Amino acid sequence: MSAYDDLMAYQRQTEALAQVAGRLSWDRETVMPRGAAMQRSEETGALHAVLHARKVDPRIGEWLEAAAQEPLDQVGEAQLRHIRRSHERTQRVPEDLAAALARQTALAQGRWAQARADDDFAAFAPVLAEIVALRREEGAALADGGDVYDAMLDDYEPGAKAADLEAMFGALRPGLIALRESALGAPAAPKVTGRFKPQAQMRLARQLARVCGYDMTRGRIDKAVHPFSSGSGDDVRITTRTAEDDPFNCLYSTMHEAGHAVYEQSIDPAYALTPLGAGVSMGVHESQSRIVENQLGRSRAFTGWLYGQMRDAFGDFGIEGADAFYAAVNSLHRGFIRTEADEVQYNLHILMRFDLERALIAGDLAPLDLEGAWNARFEADFGYAVPRASLGCLQDVHWSVGLFGYFPTYSLGNVYAGCLAEALRRAVPDLDAQLAQGDMGQAMGWLRANVQQHGGLYPPRELITRACGAEPTEAPLMAYLEQKFSALYPS
Amino acid sequence: MSAYDDLMAYQRQTEALAQVAGRLSWDRETVMPRGAAMQRSEETGALHAVLHARKVDPRIGEWLEAAAQEPLDQVGEAQLRHIRRSHERTQRVPEDLAAALARQTALAQGRWAQARADDDFAAFAPVLAEIVALRREEGAALADGGDVYDAMLDDYEPGAKAADLEAMFGALRPGLIALRESALGAPAAPKVTGRFKPQAQMRLARQLARVCGYDMTRGRIDKAVHPFSSGSGDDVRITTRTAEDDPFNCLYSTMHEAGHAVYEQSIDPAYALTPLGAGVSMGVHESQSRIVENQLGRSRAFTGWLYGQMRDAFGDFGIEGADAFYAAVNSLHRGFIRTEADEVQYNLHILMRFDLERALIAGDLAPLDLEGAWNARFEADFGYAVPRASLGCLQDVHWSVGLFGYFPTYSLGNVYAGCLAEALRRAVPDLDAQLAQGDMGQAMGWLRANVQQHGGLYPPRELITRACGAEPTEAPLMAYLEQKFSALYPS
Structure with missing residues (x-):
């Protein structure tokens, strides 16, 4: 497995979890019982905490660095561009500022x-x-x-x-x-x-x-x-x-x-x-x-x-x-x-x-x-x-x-x-x-x-x-x- | 925070994520578009991987040990009994056997x-x-x-x-x-x-x-x-x-x-x-x-x-x-x-x-x-x-x-x-x-x-x-x- 493959396998799970979060939002706006709102916000919060932890995982930086040395086609370069952009964003915003926001x-x-x-x-x-x-x-x-x-x-x-x-x-x-x-x-x-x-x-x-x-x-x-x-x-x-x-x-x-x-x-x-x-x-x-x-x-x-x-x-x-x-x-x-x-x-x-x-x-x-x-x-x-x-x-x-x-x-x-x-x-x-x-x-x-x-x-x-x-x-x-x-x- | 409190905060997030997994199953059986089955199995798989990783987290064993020394009421004892039971189960089954099953x-x-x-x-x-x-x-x-x-x-x-x-x-x-x-x-x-x-x-x-x-x-x-x-x-x-x-x-x-x-x-x-x-x-x-x-x-x-x-x-x-x-x-x-x-x-x-x-x-x-x-x-x-x-x-x-x-x-x-x-x-x-x-x-x-x-x-x-x-x-x-x-x- 190359660093690129490792990174993409990791990213794939993150994307799948993001889809789950989207499905939860759909559910809330269409079919959720109205009495479930409080519990749902905790469920959604737990899932977003998982997504956040995945985004700040230090392995992403390491994989990105290693993958940059690997031969990639146009699709691979585009994937890295997106991941790098999101990673840099996360790196630049201090955790306490993100939490305050x-x-x-x-x-x-x-x-x-x-x-x-x-x-x-x-x-x-x-x-x-x-x-x-x-x-x-x-x-x-x-x-x-x-x-x-x-x-x-x-x-x-x-x-x-x-x-x-x-x-x-x-x-x-x-x-x-x-x-x-x-x-x-x-x-x-x-x-x-x-x-x-x-x-x-x-x-x-x-x-x-x-x-x-x-x-x-x-x-x-x-x-x-x-x-x-x-x-x-x-x-x-x-x-x-x-x-x-x-x-x-x-x-x-x-x-x-x-x-x-x-x-x-x-x-x-x-x-x-x-x-x-x-x-x-x-x-x-x-x-x-x-x-x-x-x-x-x-x-x-x-x-x-x-x-x-x-x-x-x-x-x-x-x-x-x-x-x-x-x-x-x-x-x-x-x-x-x-x-x-x-x-x-x-x-x-x-x-x-x-x-x-x-x-x-x-x-x-x-x-x-x-x-x-x-x-x-x-x-x-x-x-x-x-x-x-x-x-x-x-x-x-x-x-x-x-x-x-x-x-x-x-x-x-x-x-x-x-x-x-x-x-x-x-x-x-x-x-x-x-x-x-x-x-x-x-x-x-x-x-x-x-x-x-x-x-x-x-x-x-x-x-x-x-x-x-x-x-x-x-x-x-x-x-x-x-x-x-x-x-x-x-x- | 006591070890019990730490453990329960952790467990609470796990329980919330388990509820999300349940909601996904409900969705699959009631409203999911039929063409979404393959993608859904990947989404569900990603969420279950998160749940599994949480269950085998070594901190659970440490918290359980420390919490056993803390004064707890009947509810606290019952919570620990459930968590310990699940933890022991996880400990006893080798990962490769669980994966094969x-x-x-x-x-x-x-x-x-x-x-x-x-x-x-x-x-x-x-x-x-x-x-x-x-x-x-x-x-x-x-x-x-x-x-x-x-x-x-x-x-x-x-x-x-x-x-x-x-x-x-x-x-x-x-x-x-x-x-x-x-x-x-x-x-x-x-x-x-x-x-x-x-x-x-x-x-x-x-x-x-x-x-x-x-x-x-x-x-x-x-x-x-x-x-x-x-x-x-x-x-x-x-x-x-x-x-x-x-x-x-x-x-x-x-x-x-x-x-x-x-x-x-x-x-x-x-x-x-x-x-x-x-x-x-x-x-x-x-x-x-x-x-x-x-x-x-x-x-x-x-x-x-x-x-x-x-x-x-x-x-x-x-x-x-x-x-x-x-x-x-x-x-x-x-x-x-x-x-x-x-x-x-x-x-x-x-x-x-x-x-x-x-x-x-x-x-x-x-x-x-x-x-x-x-x-x-x-x-x-x-x-x-x-x-x-x-x-x-x-x-x-x-x-x-x-x-x-x-x-x-x-x-x-x-x-x-x-x-x-x-x-x-x-x-x-x-x-x-x-x-x-x-x-x-x-x-x-x-x-x-x-x-x-x-x-x-x-x-x-x-x-x-x-x-x-x-x-x-x-x-x-x-x-x-x-x-x-x-x-x-x-x-």
Whole structure:
């Protein structure tokens, strides 16, 4: 056995245990009896303690050093790159700082939920200040002299730099605001009416998931309060939710999560239970869910087919004709909540969070001043005022649990989805004819061949560049949004 | 921190991880996508490797030694007794023998399933011989000079001795055979007719589980191929199954598993995630499921109430009146399969397995000769011949996975249930009046106070003796069966 083999055998067990931890989370969100929460947190804690002990095992450093002297192919080099990155991260953060962060974020989540319920930012501000201080300290340790925010970003999007994202997002912002302004001044899009039975929604959701290429023999669909996808390889489960007056919530959540899940299911099986056996970054993951949900799922061609399916499933629901249905699915609307935002304004939400969290981490914005800064920026970008903190800076859990550097990967995913959709349309010229038949097969095959199968083999940006034949930029996304929404909302 | 505290903190994490392993098994049997089986076995394997490494950790021996010098209360002494027992077991079995057994039983289960499908005992015999040889070797190591079979029995029923069980079972056998003979010569009991909708069965099953005291806020009911109960403390889940022509399968499986589950749910919460926080032995566990299913659930009083519930749920199902319903629920019938056997003949199944497996382990019966010995004994006890191996010695998975010493705990559970039911009726003189109202509350309260809450505090036999006020014997079970079935089948 070489050092590389030893390391990979060890890593394989760690990956398997991480899958178990993922399954426990799925269980908690879907089927766990509500009285089991306390006991479960102890069970989860014990498993995470095992995972942590494995990550700090000193043998990993020794194996890495020895394996670096061994002849390896491209896959082996990529495996080592992932393991080394995770190992260096662990080495750089002192144990007591990691423990303090774990303790504080566990507390802060409850304080955030209470503050949100009370619409009381002042109650949360000191907690946030504590989290920011700890994360800055951790970021500085991770950065090792480099940029602190970039070091945080690297956890979710390896290799990404805030300066690049700033340029990308800066180029998007005026166009997004212009689209938002013209749409919100125009007549409202048609709306569905009536009640949509949950069972019928779930039936159609299952059908849509299959259309997206989701393999139900290696996955399953359940309901959860917040839809998510979990697991890798041969056990990738998704959840969705149903609202009786809004079928699109269920159907497009399902397509979004199916996009994530199909990515995991499509990775080369040779990478299963290794560091290459999962989606390579949050941004690339989001690109796969967004292209399925939006560029494919909300296209005029696909919604034409979906309209027929919905008429079959629900009868008359107040929308006459496929064009009106397309407008309903793609309506731009006022709203304060990121997770309910449309394709255009979603990015405005992310852009402001990106700027605000960088200011928090840089120390240019005091946590106590967050609410004011949030509200001012919201009004500037969205055109109306935030009435209360639960609809403003307290709406997302992310910062309370220490997630800084995570938000921008959502819009980066949209940017990547824009690039990939452009390349896909070049590769499959009659894509719309296929989508109009409810057929995503060739589109998903292209994504699988060019993105998904590679798992963690290439760094994220390189992966997208290889797939598209050019470095990613925001231009395709902006062009797509402008073309689509200026047609739907002519000024 | 004392050595005892250190040991218990360590043990607590082990117990939490064991609960996670149990949750994974539940997942596999209920919700796991079928394509996930291979990956799952690796995930489970990784978790069991962690559990094994914790069990052989040399610190346990050091802590045990140091803790023995510390002042401890009754609970502390009982905790140490359990940990010491498990530790000694681990110490006695050489690692390579344990590994060989794990490997062989994993293989043998597949070979058994194939042999059963082919009705081909000869194909399975060499596999069985290998398992018997390995288990004898392990048993000898565990026995450390004592009786080999007793050492195996001790894994499932601490402190039990085969000689005692032999005497008990020997005293039961003639009475059981006599009951079987007179019943099978009598007119057949009435049978249900029609179709019973699975959804309505499950609704009634949920109601029955609640009647048995099952706390659904700390559990849940799903369907599985083979009903089981899993988990301890605040997450104890049960499964059942439905057959459209036989509602009793679902309803009495549910009551049986609810009996197991309520035991786990009723253990003193102070013992959660410790060695005392689970049912103390297989026999005691089975006593709790059997008393709920049989002595309570199949009583004339309770079935009178259940008859009304079933009429409400299913309308007319071909049984006229509560007496006929009672006879239908308690019909004695011909059959070859243990898991489908009635209250009387179930024990005949166990008694023959107990004798046969002791002969296998003692070397008095060659594995190759098992089929002949099985068939001869079956015809002697049941009165008719076994037509093929799948209905005979290949019907149970147990021996293929190395479970020797396990079967007798089923009938020991019935014996304990007989003793407990007698004591319960003394303590609650108007029990039948309560059962006739569908009320098991006081009965379950008595079981909770006298048996269940104690978890692993007392050794099994001592626990039953304390609850009943006398040493357990087979006499109450035999008296109960004779009284019940000689009335139902007068000769």
